[in-house]
Amino acid sequence: MITDKQLKALWADFFTKHGFKQIQNSSLIPENDPTVLFTTAGMHPLVPYLLGESHPAGKKLFDVQRCIRTGDIDDVGDYNHNTFFEMLGNWFLGSCPKDEMIRLSYEFLTSKDYLGLDPKRLSVTVFEGDEIAPRDEVTAKTWQECGILKENIYFNSKEDNWWGLGSGIGPCGPDTEMFYDSGKEKCSPTCRPGCHCGKYNEIWNDVFMQYKVENVGEKAKLLDNPNIDTGMGVERTVCVLNGAKSSYDVGIFKDVIDFMDSKAELKNTDETVRSYRILADHLRSSIFILGDEKAITPSNIGQGYILRRFIRRSVNHARKIGLDTKYFADIADLYINYYLDDYEILAKNRELIKRELEIEVEKFAKAIEQGYKEFEKVINGIERHKQFAKEGEIVENIISGKAAFRLFDTFGFPIELTEEIAKERGYKVDREGYNEAYKAHQEESRTASAGTFKGGLADSSYENAKLHTATHIMLAGLKKMFGNQVVQKGSNITPERLRFDFNLDHKMTENEIKTLEDFVNNVIEQKIDVTCEELTLEEAKASGAHGIFDSKYGDKVKVYFIGDVDRQICGGPHAKNTGDLHHFKIIKEESSSSGIRRIKAILD
Numbered sequence: 001m002i003t004d005k006q007l008k009a010l011w012a013d014f015f016t017k018h019g020f021k022q023i024q025n026s027s028l029i030p031e032n033d034p035t036v037l038f039t040t041a042g043m044h045p046l047v048p049y050l051l052g053e054s055h056p057a058g059k060k061l062f063d064v065q066r067c068i069r070t071g072d073i074d075d076v077g078d079y080n081h082n083t084f085f086e087m088l089g090n091w092f093l094g095s096c097p098k099d100e101m102i103r104l105s106y107e108f109l110t111s112k113d114y115l116g117l118d119p120k121r122l123s124v125t126v127f128e129g130d131e132i133a134p135r136d137e138v139t140a141k142t143w144q145e146c147g148i149l150k151e152n153i154y155f156n157s158k159e160d161n162w163w164g165l166g167s168g169i170g171p172c173g174p175d176t177e178m179f180y181d182s183g184k185e186k187c188s189p190t191c192r193p194g195c196h197c198g199k200y201n202e203i204w205n206d207v208f209m210q211y212k213v214e215n216v217g218e219k220a221k222l223l224d225n226p227n228i229d230t231g232m233g234v235e236r237t238v239c240v241l242n243g244a245k246s247s248y249d250v251g252i253f254k255d256v257i258d259f260m261d262s263k264a265e266l267k268n269t270d271e272t273v274r275s276y277r278i279l280a281d282h283l284r285s286s287i288f289i290l291g292d293e294k295a296i297t298p299s300n301i302g303q304g305y306i307l308r309r310f311i312r313r314s315v316n317h318a319r320k321i322g323l324d325t326k327y328f329a330d331i332a333d334l335y336i337n338y339y340l341d342d343y344e345i346l347a348k349n350r351e352l353i354k355r356e357l358e359i360e361v362e363k364f365a366k367a368i369e370q371g372y373k374e375f376e377k378v379i380n381g382i383e384r385h386k387q388f389a390k391e392g393e394i395v396e397n398i399i400s401g402k403a404a405f406r407l408f409d410t411f412g413f414p415i416e417l418t419e420e421i422a423k424e425r426g427y428k429v430d431r432e433g434y435n436e437a438y439k440a441h442q443e444e445s446r447t448a449s450a451g452t453f454k455g456g457l458a459d460s461s462y463e464n465a466k467l468h469t470a471t472h473i474m475l476a477g478l479k480k481m482f483g484n485q486v487v488q489k490g491s492n493i494t495p496e497r498l499r500f501d502f503n504l505d506h507k508m509t510e511n512e513i514k515t516l517e518d519f520v521n522n523v524i525e526q527k528i529d530v531t532c533e534e535l536t537l538e539e540a541k542a543s544g545a546h547g548i549f550d551s552k553y554g555d556k557v558k559v560y561f562i563g564d565v566d567r568q569i570c571g572g573p574h575a576k577n578t579g580d581l582h583h584f585k586i587i588k589e590e591s592s593s594s595g596i597r598r599i600k601a602i603l604d
Helices: 004-017 044-050 098-110 137-146 234-241 251-263 273-290 302-321 325-339 344-348 350-387 401-411 415-424 431-450 454-458 462-482 510-525 537-543
Strands: 060-068 084-093 122-127 153-156 162-164 170-181 200-213 221-233 488-493 498-503 530-536 556-562 566-569 584-593 596-603
Touching (some): 004 060, 004 084, 004 098, 044 084, 044 221, 060 273, 084 098, 084 234, 084 273, 098 170, 098 200, 098 221, 137 153, 137 170, 162 200, 200 234, 221 234, 234 251, 251 273, 251 325, 273 302, 273 325, 273 350, 302 325, 302 350, 302 488, 325 344, 325 350, 344 350, 350 401, 350 415, 401 415, 415 431, 462 498, 462 510, 462 556, 462 566, 462 584, 462 596, 488 596
Antiparallel strands (some): 060 084, 084 221, 162 170, 170 200, 200 221, 488 498, 498 596, 530 556, 556 566
16 A cells, blocks of 8 residues: 555655755645636646746756646546645756656656556557657657557547647647556457546656747747656556555545544445545645635635635535534544645644634525525516416426526525425426536636646736736835735736735725835836845845745745845746836725735736
8 A cells, every 4th residue: 555645755755866856835826827726737836937937946856736626626526536636746947858757757657666567557648740740759769668568659649648838839749648557458449548448547647848839830849948847646646556446545535535424424335425525525625725825715706716616515515415514624634634744834724724614614504595595586486477477378387597507606506406495396497408507607617717737838928027026016015014914815917917915904095005006106117127046045034035935945946136125035927127017006906805805906
């Protein structure tokens, strides 16, 4: 039996011995990236360095990054889908030595000192080539030289083995994916890696960002600044290594599910297993979001909306298995105690996490009450329609899919509950119409909030850089006005505007907003150069820089200086001079959540 903690330790030992430096595990809330709500991949925090900025830890890096993805939220509850997960990653910055990375991958997977997998049960996929870029023969040849059987090397199209931006232009390149054979029989003669029958389990992915495409349809050219990015999911790999049927059958998930099974009215069976798994997954995700450095709390927008959805779905599935929500606090303790060695911030925020869970559960109970009232309005509307129907018009006892979806989306009413109450009243629910409304909402959510890393590279324009610098100046102004206890609680930057969340115990007055604007514009008018230095943590502290001082940063950190106005540990990118910002204007100041204010501002 290998645990997730052992896997992470092996990863660190392996890459340290091969000359890679460990970098900090970043917040779940991405810094200055408008394309996603959460950090969705290990490469996400490295955007500036993938674009060419130097990293203080060097050109060979590795980490263990916490991530959240919601695009597959409806698949949670099967054997391997999770919303929160940990991703093992390593990088070559500024170079793309494919053969070296593949040999490292093979060694880690097969060496008896590390994972010790049977090479004969390993299969890999490789880019087959097209009109944009050539067949990746180097990768296939290197795998075969390592010891992968030729018949276990599969060539795939761009759809499966190519990384690129959604626009089709910009940095891109082939990837190679590694699969481990479970030993099951093939489901068909065409069964191969990528089939979802369970025979082949993907455990690692090496991405070679070696090309760029300048115009759609043109041939790819070699990048001046290529990179390699890899990713191995901790939960999925532990599942494979232990021969488990599901990631929920091992480690902390098993402990949590066993605890729930001891408290719930309905035991963990084939009929209830999905609810048990969704509960275990969603509560873990909620705990990590609530315990994050950026202190997100439930709300109706952004990350807070996703958090609220996780908690309310947890309540619904707790109701299905007869688990009292008072046990959510005990489950929180189980997760916090398990992860506190790697995430001390969870232990620090233990009481906040449990308090916010309790508050949201109570709010949901009230929302359900409102949902019942709304349900009655829907029924009354249909009855009135019957009363005033034209002669010959038939009004059926059917609740529309649109109304049923509104009950779910606005009040958290699960469709099953709507159908149950409707049946008691002699009504049916247009389930097909509900499914259509739900699917449309799901697609919108995938596009708007689930996202992928792909947009991150595309949006690092100089407009973003200027707004990023304005954010630094604005935070310096807030600290000057309200004290150093003011810290960033969230940030989102697009080429058009900045959005910044910070802690404050009151709504800013018009005079305070004007004072802050004047502070920022005064710094802009001074035309101060923005400079960057690579310093040790001790030197950064001595310089007066603010940020999270954590040993996981590595030997050195990047500190951006804006004269005497601000000095902050940051990955960039920034404007070169404050004069480039022209003029700063706050367009809105509002509440984000309890004790958290939000500013939206532009440069004009």
